[in-house]
Amino acid sequence: MDMFLQYIAPVAMVICAVVCFIVKQAAQSEKLDRFIPCISAVLGLVIVAWANHAVSPEIVAQGLVSGLAATGCYELVKQFVQLAGEGK
Numbered sequence: 001m002d003m004f005l006q007y008i009a010p011v012a013m014v015i016c017a018v019v020c021f022i023v024k025q026a027a028q029s030e031k032l033d034r035f036i037p038c039i040s041a042v043l044g045l046v047i048v049a050w051a052n053h054a055v056s057p058e059i060v061a062q063g064l065v066s067g068l069a070a071t072g073c074y075e076l077v078k079q080f081v082q083l084a085g086e087g088k
Helices: 010-027 036-052 057-086
Strands: none
Touching: 010 036, 010 057, 036 057
């Protein structure tokens, strides 16, 4: 777990989560939902590369992990909200 934490960029993760939430709410398409993790991963890669003004294997890994972690956090929060709504 610690290995993955060193590759998460919190700012990129938050930006990816917000952008993907907006895309998901604006489009509301079943077809687009399949591509949300890919969009988030690429967006994370672009943000981290831009922030570091470089591209290296570590930067690529950090961007991809941050984007995918944003998708995972969004799904986690969505599941908690659904469970709370059901009264479980």
